[in-house]
Amino acid sequence: MFKFSFIETTTDRARLGRIETPHGVVETPAFIFCATKAAMKSVTADQMREAETQIILSNTYHLMLQPGADVVAHHGGLQKFTGWRRPMLTDSGGFQIFSLGHGSIANEIKGRQHGYRQKTLLRISEEGARFKSYIDGSTWMLTPEESIRIQCKLGADMIVVLDECTPFHVEKSYTKESMEMSHRWAKRCLVTFDELNEQKTQRLYGIIQGGVFEDLRDQSCDFVNTHPFFGHAIGGSLGASKEQMYDVVNYTASKLDRARPIHLLGIGGIRDIFNGVRAGIDTFDCVHPTRLARHGGALVKPGHMDTGKREHLNLRNQQFQKDNNPIEPDCECSTCRQYTRGYLHHLLKAQEMVVFTLISIHNIFFMNRLLKDIRSALKTGTLDAAEKKWITPNE
């Protein structure tokens, strides 16, 4: 039921792949959209499919607390419960536990601010992570075994091991010890996964830690390469700048077993994706396209930008009030085929929720077309030309 196959391209380490799952095929490079609580924010499953989406992910942390893994299992698993019915991935729950624990892990592992052990994260130990529910303050314990048990009940095609999301602003010694504990947790995940995955309906991804330290990344790559994971996900801190992120991703991806699909966790800027693809990344995920939509931001190609500096239009701006154009005149999404920037601007001003649906549909379609264009360009060896179409060169 599962298979990963790929062909090499002439562009750096970029490759064209296929991840076959019981719920369908994912053509790679691909973007994975976040349906955090078993729902895309403001977008229905029909609209996701119409926007040419291949795969979505849900978050174990949110679903274990509400409605609980047993309820999802009662409803036949995530693909059926959500009405999506196509390939899905779940994360381990760790990211949110550490995120809510540290304040904002997204800021923290990207090195943008200091974080402290506080708030809802109560204790990390060899056993697992103890935390308070963001819903009712009740105390929970997430162990590697429990994360796998929950993910098996949720039933996504691809699931991932529990790891500690190591902060950026810590000593190398902490990063090393944290990585080593994550490796021990990963082994425990493999044991539990082997017990539970009798039907072979799911596959497990290992996670590479090691922060910005090449020797640690080497060790972590060795670890995942030599354990029976279906795929690998690059996690941990990727540094404090875009340049450092590209270096860490490029270095790490170069050390990974190419027989397995490689996922880059939480990265989804357009420029980041081109860099990732060249480094050999197969799949990306990020909340950016849908979160941006909820702030009135519509992704656009360079020719349609208002300032030439951002990858999106802020449709709240008064300049769009009488704009008769769609977000992008050359876009074939259902929003661009039917609505003007002026109408979307009005809906934002009028606080009509449907505007988040309409902009999200565009942003989702935009990302899917970006990845489709990248796949086409890789076939013909024209990734440089494609990149010029999607990114302003002088940023």
Add this chain to the structure above:
Amino acid sequence: MFKFSFIETTTDRARLGRIETPHGVVETPAFIFCATKAAMKSVTADQMREAETQIILSNTYHLMLQPGADVVAHHGGLQKFTGWRRPMLTDSGGFQIFSLGHGSIANEIKGRQHGYRQKTLLRISEEGARFKSYIDGSTWMLTPEESIRIQCKLGADMIVVLDECTPFHVEKSYTKESMEMSHRWAKRCLVTFDELNEQKTQRLYGIIQGGVFEDLRDQSCDFVNTHPFFGHAIGGSLGASKEQMYDVVNYTASKLDRARPIHLLGIGGIRDIFNGVRAGIDTFDCVHPTRLARHGGALVKPGHMDTGKREHLNLRNQQFQKDNNPIEPDCECSTCRQYTRGYLHHLLKAQEMVVFTLISIHNIFFMNRLLKDIRSALKTGTLDAAEKKWITPNE
């Protein structure tokens, strides 16, 4: 471009009609959904069409303040601006001015509470109504002429005269004087409409006032019958109880020129619609189906009710957590074809906005199927049987 035709049925004064407009045909009896600020709440135009909707309405009051009639005209009028492109109606703006002025006009004209001239309604005079914008507190004057000018710019197929929405808890003398002023306003509306509607792309509805007083209703029916309106809308206070409302509607409809379509303003309960249809009403509007959805309520036929007393299920109830059924197993809407009550319950608990889309789609489809069923039943003289299918008999 415009034509109203109908055939009599064997059921009381019920009839089967067709309202032809430049944007398409409305088969009557029909339900008109509220797209207050030029958007259905949480539902796209595509989803409205898929749910078999024929016609929607927008509110002049909201649109004159934001984005302004000139902006809508710049975008080609409401049908194009909204992406709906099918028949539309606008109200005059009066209802909201008086509603915000009196507190809640819906409660007031239905006789549920006392209301006072206060809040945003500054002054009603022969000239028109002076009020404060709910957006920024600025002072506005809505005259009969201005309401028509705005509605002509908005461009809906059917528009209505400005009237004073007379409260329930006033003396008969007030109701009479208010009605007479509304008649004078209606004449001024006709003059302005004749000047502006050179292209004959719109049609004007008159409104019947007179509260719960038969002699006043007689006078108001005489007034509209003898003036060149395309259609008639029954407005004003309909009393303090369902029984009184049915009496007022039945009495008023019996006095109206049957050559013109008859609209009943702001009424949309299932039982109310059956009563209205028997009384000869052609179109209904009400925020109920979509407002109910935003509170987690899904409309259901008697066989699917949880208590047997309400016309809806409250999907927030814990009893639905593990319910594998769709809202209605025999419903063909896109929500019932794909999602369980358990999933919708989860989305409500998780505060995922998309649930309002999914329940709204069901409720809209439900109302459209109700009216379709009524039209079918009228053809075959089986309205009594249809009513038993849609309403619990012993309520």
